[in-house]
Amino acid sequence: MLTFDRVSAQGTDRIALAPAALTIAGWAGRDEAALRHHIEELAALGVPPPSSVPVYYRGAAALLTQAPVLEVLGPDSSGEVEPVLVSLADGLWLGVGSDHTDRKAEAAGIALSKQLCGKPLGQGLWRFEEVEAHWDQLLLRAWATQDGVEVLYQEGALAALRHPRDLLARRPGGPGLPPGHVMFCGTLGAIGGIRPAERFRMELHDLVLDRRLHHAYAIAPLPVVA
Template sequence: MARVELDGRAYDIDDLVIAGWTGRDVAALEHHIEELKAIGVQPPSKVPLYYRVAASLLTQADSIQVVGDDTSGEAEPVLIGTADRLWVTIGADHTDRKLETYGVVQSKQVCAKVIGRSAWRFEDVEPHWDELILRSFIEEGGKKVPYQEGLLAKMRLPRDLIAGWNNGNKRLPAGVAMFCGTLPAIGGIRSSSRFDMEIDDPVLGRKLEHSYIVRALPIIS
């Protein structure tokens, strides 16, 4: 179990679900599959897939520790089910890319899953969900470099993702956090010592933002 705070309110998370291969556009989805194949990751058996990982991996820290230099983040909208409503925040499915070539499930289990500290009520953004913009940035050569950017319209709708996991029910149960998928990396997947991510709402003029530092531990044999 993990406890998270969203705008000062604490919630217990019992189940953490990573929805993968969630592209709405077939061509874009194929691009992401080819992008991962280029680093040795086998294509999915079906799309979308729902990976279960330990809820204890969920964190809102400003810094995480990983083993080696082969990990990277990917920005995603994250749904948080609570007793009174559905929330959306920003998150990163940080993944060990070297281990991913061996097994996707195993790779997702070894890195922290970082989410932001602020959230929006899902009902406030659901009418214009497709207009929300997902972005991430990495640090290269001491500079902040764009890493991902695109409309959430490129991914399956949240209610459809919930229904696919919850046996047709479009309501996310309380205590469940669901990562909703990501966008291709600009210039290819690569590691960085810093990851910045945001969801931009141009309709209501606001952003969800979070950043974290990646500290690589040495590989000792």
Template sequence: MKLFFDLISTRAATQLVTVNLQQCIVAGWAGRDLAAIEHHIEELAELGVPRPSAVPLYYRIAANQVSQDDALQAVGPHSSGEAEVFVFMHDGQLMVSLASDHTDRKLESISVALSKQICVKPVAREAWPFAEVAAHWDSLILRSWIEEDGRRVLYQEGTLASLRPPTELIEGCFGAAGMPPDAGMTCGTMAAIGGIRPSTNLEMELFDPILGRRIHHAYRIEVLPEIA
């Protein structure tokens, strides 16, 4: 699966880079506060969502489920997205972008892995070198909005200080060898304001308050009928 990014750097002119993605990993349960993770696991368990077998947990997603389109499809009205940092390698260097872990919330109560694997993962079209944000990583802000009753509603907002750094997640998934050049990984998310709920659209951004720039992406889901 080929992904195309406008690589935006403070050190060079914007350039178009291509990534031949063969592996996609969603890092789940990636928060730094283990007590908060356990509380969230217990909350989801009350809704019938099975406990994870490990924390963090690395879900493998089919590479052909990754898309940079802004019009996508999902079966049934039960899915919604979550904004996450997306990291990948280019020319031996780690790059940072933005993605949505779009998930089937109805299927989630049966299998978290399948609920993630069945849905397309939208990815933004811009990226930054990780080296340019590593020193102030915790200050980066992740936000998302959904549309409810015709209004744009803030759905998620928080700094990356609440999540494990991507270098830690990469080592946990791939070991000391690091991320392969054909892989991409989402790096966890924060709680939804007002609770997780289905939505046919998501607007999201990764904002850097130090360098004053942002990566933005939005997409809408066409709901396909569930045929029994």
């Protein structure tokens, strides 16, 4: 069960949700030439190419978590800050989450790697209709802590990602997002390269309405036992 604090022009309330389904939209950048180049780079490292661009990975709804600590197997995982659509009975809401992924398993299969880690999700939500018109101006940021030092890990405007209406129109089983469904909407490149961390902190910043959504979690690696 997830708990959300919803903020809209009508006020603030709290709601609980047992998520019914999780979709993770991958390769969701708008620059298709850059995407193709990145796919070729990853292919050279042994990462299989996606079957489509964008691609929609299905994840177990039970992967969604709001816990302050995320347990992972071994030292080879890392976070990815993403805008997240949450469909409720009264429409779409926007939050911030992390598509935490096992990078070692990613070389064997991206879908597999995404199933191996929980998906942290913040408690704050904004009504999507209130930000839809200025989606491109929303700023996404993440910080990673390594050896006790926090550094900026990701930063950029959502103009770099496909608009959610575009993603929803292409989604298998769409268009739209049924109530109870959660969809991660893509990420930005990592500053200095993808790498593990001890703690991951993220925010979605609405410059137009002057507000922010926050979430943070610590990463606890479990020993890999043969």
